[in-house]
Amino acid sequence: MNLITFEADDLIAPNTLVLRDRRLQHLLGVHKAQVGDSLKVGELGGLMGHGELIALTSDEATLRICLDTPPPAKRDVILVLALPRPKMLKRILQMVVTLGVSELVLINSYRVEKSFWQSPWLSEAAMAEQLRLGLEQAGDTVAPRVSLRPRFKPFVEDDLPALMQGRDGWVAHPVLRQAGATGQPGDITTAPTQRLAPSAAPTLLAIGPEGGFIAYEVEKLQAAGLQCCDLGPRILRVETAVAVALGQLLP
Numbered sequence: 001m002n003l004i005t006f007e008a009d010d011l012i013a014p015n016t017l018v019l020r021d022r023r024l025q026h027l028l029g030v031h032k033a034q035v036g037d038s039l040k041v042g043e044l045g046g047l048m049g050h051g052e053l054i055a056l057t058s059d060e061a062t063l064r065i066c067l068d069t070p071p072p073a074k075r076d077v078i079l080v081l082a083l084p085r086p087k088m089l090k091r092i093l094q095m096v097v098t099l100g101v102s103e104l105v106l107i108n109s110y111r112v113e114k115s116f117w118q119s120p121w122l123s124e125a126a127m128a129e130q131l132r133l134g135l136e137q138a139g140d141t142v143a144p145r146v147s148l149r150p151r152f153k154p155f156v157e158d159d160l161p162a163l164m165q166g167r168d169g170w171v172a173h174p175v176l177r178q179a180g181a182t183g184q185p186g187d188i189t190t191a192p193t194q195r196l197a198p199s200a201a202p203t204l205l206a207i208g209p210e211g212g213f214i215a216y217e218v219e220k221l222q223a224a225g226l227q228c229c230d231l232g233p234r235i236l237r238v239e240t241a242v243a244v245a246l247g248q249l250l251p
Contacts, residue, residue, distance in 0.1 A: 001026050003048065003139045004041045004063075005132060017041065017051055017063045024061050027053075033061070041065050042141040044132070071141045074102040076202040077249065078163055082109035082209040083148075084238045086119040090130050092239050096144055097134025099246045103145045105163070108152045109217060111209040117150050152217065160224045164204055169226035170196065171206040172245050173213055193230035196248040203249060207241050 004023055012018050019027070027033040035056050041063065042048035048071055051063030079096055083089070083106045096104050108117070120126060131143040149155040173193075206213075206221055213221070218228065231244050 001030070001136045002040065003136050003141075004039055004051065005044050005136055005141060006041065007044050012062075015065055017065050019061045019063070020059065024059075027056075027061055028058070039063065040139065041067070042071065042135075042139075043067060044135070044141055046141055047071070048139070048141055072100065072139070074142070074144070075100040075249075077101050077246070078103040078105065078167070078204045079242070079246070080105045080107055080160075080163075080204060080206040081238075081242070082107055082207065082213070083112050083116050083150075084209065086116060086121040088237075088239050089119075089121055092242055093127060093130035093146075094134035094137065095239065095242060096246075097131055097140065098138040099243075100138070100140075101144050101246065103147075105147050105149055105155075107149045107155050109209050110152075110214045111211045122148065153220070156217075156220045156224055160221075164225050167202040167204045168199065169204045169206075169221075169224070170229045170245075171208075171213070171218060171221045171226045172196075172231055172241055173208060173218055173228050193228040196229045196231070196245060198251045199249055200251040205245055205249070207238065207245060210238060 001023070004019070006017055006019075010017055010019065027039075031037075031039070033039065033053055033056065035053055037053045038050050039053060040048065041051040047067035048069045049065060049067035051065040053061060054064050055062040079101050081092070081104065084092060093104075127146055131146070135141060135143060149159065204226070206226060208217070222228070229245075231241055231248075236244060
């Protein structure tokens, strides 16, 4: 925990913060904090600063806080991600926070299992917890916007054009999969791609599920203005592809 985050309910006075939950346990067990220590603090959705530890017991920690620093600026990147496996989603939510993504859109895809959309990890509370862990790691107080789009075609046709306004658009998909003689989406043909390059321009990046987008989905994304990009010759897990792609975009 590089930043102690708090909400208004944690304050017992305008500049006095009390901790009694996992944050207290972290102070005791990891930071080995002592009275007089100065710790980084930040109000969720607001300013950051420092807190002086003025009292500490096994039941609670009291800090006198001063908030005077705005949170770090977000990268103007919208990540459109085919809904990953629930356990992977937890890690990805934290990752997109630490990498400064401004918005995350979770979408459906042919290769996304229907059961994923019933996962308890998609509840608002569960996602908020993972986003908060990412904020504490990154030293930030403002989480990216997260939205769910469980229907692929309506999202691509109705929502994606507005999201693409004024943005570069990329779909990380080095191989197109298209129907062949069998009429199935598993036949493989290579597709012309470009390599991602560092850019400060507003960007939308789409990443598919395990196994990638099928050809129909890639074509729909391309029709909306996205270009195919190549992350290299190795087959990557979704969470690795997210980290690699966002890392390549860093200016």
